[in-house]
Amino acid sequence: MVGRPRATGESAGERDSRQDLLDAAAELFVERGYAATSTRAVAERAGLRQASLYHYFAGKEDILAVLLEGTVLPSLRMAGALREQEGSAAAKLWALCRFDLELLCAGEHNLGALYLLPEVSAPRFAEFRAERVELKESYRALVAQLVETDVDTSADLLFGLVEGVILTRREKSIPDVAAFAEAGADAGVRVVGRADADLTVIRAEGRRLSGF
Amino acid sequence: MVGRPRATGESAGERDSRQDLLDAAAELFVERGYAATSTRAVAERAGLRQASLYHYFAGKEDILAVLLEGTVLPSLRMAGALREQEGSAAAKLWALCRFDLELLCAGEHNLGALYLLPEVSAPRFAEFRAERVELKESYRALVAQLVETDVDTSADLLFGLVEGVILTRREKSIPDVAAFAEAGADAGVRVVGRADADLTVIRAEGRRLSGF
Numbered sequence: 001m002v003g004r005p006r007a008t009g010e011s012a013g014e015r016d017s018r019q020d021l022l023d024a025a026a027e028l029f030v031e032r033g034y035a036a037t038s039t040r041a042v043a044e045r046a047g048l049r050q051a052s053l054y055h056y057f058a059g060k061e062d063i064l065a066v067l068l069e070g071t072v073l074p075s076l077r078m079a080g081a082l083r084e085q086e087g088s089a090a091a092k093l094w095a096l097c098r099f100d101l102e103l104l105c106a107g108e109h110n111l112g113a114l115y116l117l118p119e120v121s122a123p124r125f126a127e128f129r130a131e132r133v134e135l136k137e138s139y140r141a142l143v144a145q146l147v148e149t150d151v152d153t154s155a156d157l158l159f160g161l162v163e164g165v166i167l168t169r170r171e172k173s174i175p176d177v178a179a180f181a182e183a184g185a186d187a188g189v190r191v192v193g194r195a196d197a198d199l200t201v202i203r204a205e206g207r208r209l210s211g212f
Numbered sequence: 213m214v215g216r217p218r219a220t221g222e223s224a225g226e227r228d229s230r231q232d233l234l235d236a237a238a239e240l241f242v243e244r245g246y247a248a249t250s251t252r253a254v255a256e257r258a259g260l261r262q263a264s265l266y267h268y269f270a271g272k273e274d275i276l277a278v279l280l281e282g283t284v285l286p287s288l289r290m291a292g293a294l295r296e297q298e299g300s301a302a303a304k305l306w307a308l309c310r311f312d313l314e315l316l317c318a319g320e321h322n323l324g325a326l327y328l329l330p331e332v333s334a335p336r337f338a339e340f341r342a343e344r345v346e347l348k349e350s351y352r353a354l355v356a357q358l359v360e361t362d363v364d365t366s367a368d369l370l371f372g373l374v375e376g377v378i379l380t381r382r383e384k385s386i387p388d389v390a391a392f393a394e395a396g397a398d399a400g401v402r403v404v405g406r407a408d409a410d411l412t413v414i415r416a417e418g419r420r421l422s423g424f
Contacts, residue, residue, distance in 0.1 A: 033330045035247040113328040116382055118245045133383075153395045156380050161399070163379045164372025170328055171345075172368075183365045187373070191399040193408050 018056045020046040025063045026109040034064065034117050061124040064114065068128040071111050072135055075100040078210070079138035087209050089145035090189050090198070094206035096139065097162055097188035101181035104165050105174050112166030146192040158191050230268045232258040237275045238321040246276065246329050273336040276326065280340040283323050284347055287312040290422070291350035299421045301357035302401050302410070306418035308351065309374055309400035313393035316377050317386050324378030358404040370403050 024045035028037040039060050043053040057063045078099045082092045104112050114120070120129070139162075140155040147154045162184065165174070174180045182203070189202055236257035240249040251272050255265040269275045290311045294304045316324050326332070332341070351374075352367040359366050374396065377386070386392045394415070401414055 031330055033247055035245055036330075115379060116325040116328050118243055118248075129383075150395060153392060154399075156384075156386075156392075157373065157376070157396055157399045160376025160380050161369065161373040161403075162376075164369070164374075164376035167327060167375045167378070168368050168372050171341075174368075180365060180368075183362060184369055187366075187369045187403040190402045190405070191373075193402070195407055196405050 014056075017046070017048060017052065021048065021053055021056055022063065022067060025060075026067055026107065026111055029064065029067070030109040030111065030113055034060075034114065034119060039063075061119075061122065064117075064119070065124055065128055067111055068114060068120070068125065069131060071103065072128065072131045074103055076131055076135045076138070079135060082209060083138070083141075085209055087205060088202070089142050090192075090194055090202045091205035091209055093139070093142040093146065093158075093192065094185045094189050094202050095210035096142065097158075098181045098185035098206065099210060100135075100162050101165055101184045102177055104163065105169065105177040105180065110166060110169040112163060113170060115163075115166065143192055146194075154192055158188055161188060161191060226268075229258070229260060229264065233260065233265055233268055234275065234279060237272075238279055238319065238323055241276065241279070242321040242323065242325055246272075246326065246331060251275075273331075273334065276329075276331070277336055277340055279323055280326060280332070280337065281343060283315065284340065284343045286315055288343055288347045288350070291347060294421060295350070295353075297421055299417060300414070301354050302404075302406050302414045303417035303421055305351070305354040305358065305370075305404065306397045306401050306414050307422035308354065309370075310393045310397035310418065311422060312347075312374050313377055313396045314389055316375065317381065317389040317392065322378060322381040324375065325382060327375075327378065355404055358406075366404055370400055373400060373403060 021042060025037070025042045028041055028045060037060070039053050040050045042060075042063065043050045046053075057066070075096070079096055082095055085092075115132075119125075136155065136159050139159050140151065143155045143158060144151045165180075165184065168174070185206065186199055186203070189199070190196075194202060233254060237249070237254045240253055240257060249272070251265050252262045254272070254275065255262045258265075269278070287308070291308055294307055297304075327344075331337075348367065348371050351371050352363065355367045355370060356363045377392075377396065380386070397418065398411055398415070401411070402408075406414060
């Protein structure tokens with residue numbers, strides 16, 4: 001399949017081509033490395049001409065930015081939706097951890113591995129970095145309602161526990177993502193001191209809160 | 213300071229040059245990227261000639277392997293030392309988490325960020341990868357004594373919590389590493405279901421066990 005730039009509004013075929021390019025870039029960036037991957041290689045892997053790629057993206061940085069934002073924005077939206085609901089902070093934290101873990105486990109390629117690229121310090125990624133900071137701030141706001149002291153340290157550890165799955169995926173695939181995400185959410189509320197005896201109630205409320 | 217290859221045994225100056233090269237490489241690999249860094253750039257940053265670098269290392273992969281092993285081997289030795297001592301599994305796990313977190317926070321450059329490089333799949337890094345698997349196995353063996361079900365998931369989450377500090381360091385420095393490592397060790401034993409009421413005893417035993 002060889003696509004080519006079109007002047008009209010985005011068709012279904014164009015959405016497919018754009019997604020094909022994102023999928024191809026995800027594979028190459030994670031498996032071969034970002035620096036080692038050219039836009040030509042991305043286009044070829046997607047079965048498109050290099051010129052077509054520039055119809056959809058300004059360049060390699062632009063593709064990486066879209067991929068990175070996709071690993072953060074859905075969780076940020078979930079954090080906002082949880083904030084507007086009535087419910088306990090522990091259950092909201094459980095629901096956010098579960099959702100975020102599922103997102104980081106989603107997709108064939110471990111996109112979170114790209115967080116550590118030195119290139120992500122560049123200006124083009126300011127929006128991604130800001131969104132990630134905002135997501136962490138959402139965790140911190142919930143943690144602040146659950147621990148008395150050292151809120152920052154607890155928030156760092158909790159965020160590390162969730163994003164730690166990126167390092168886990170580096171070496172193995174997660175066979176049952178839903179079960180892993182729930183176990184990770186359990187671990188998350190344990191980190192902020194919830195007792196095992198409270199977990200059944202927290203889980204039930206957390207599942208209800210995230211089911212809107 | 214410009215060094216040069218010497219034919220004799222390793223002198224104090226040679227140890228310094230070797231360490232200077234490792235420090236320079238750590239900085240460049242983490243800040244600029246592994247693929248983007250040449251052995252010439254490493255030698256120049258260390259104030260040495262490129263030929264001198266090849267006196268100490270077979271090449272860039274060799275330097276990276278030494279740096280990576282330094283982030284795992286000390287924790288692996290600690291795990292072995294803990295195994296030979298009398299003590300509770302919870303206290304040993306606490307001590308291992310604390311030690312490992314301090315190691316991953318040590319040094320000016322966040323070497324753990326290099327774990328996610330695609331290049332680390334190459335044969336030269338088989339030893340590093342095996343040592344990391346062995347370290348994780350040490351965690352798993354302790355976790356197996358502390359949880360009834362889902363040992364693998366708990367071990368994955370716990371290892372992710374500890375290595376998650378690599379992602380934390382990507383965005384901020386840890387002001388008080390000792391306090392952070394103890395808080396992380398507390399979180400680690402919470403993840404495997406230890407209650408807050410038991411933490412004081414676990415911490416005291418953990419500190420004693422790691423003080424040999």
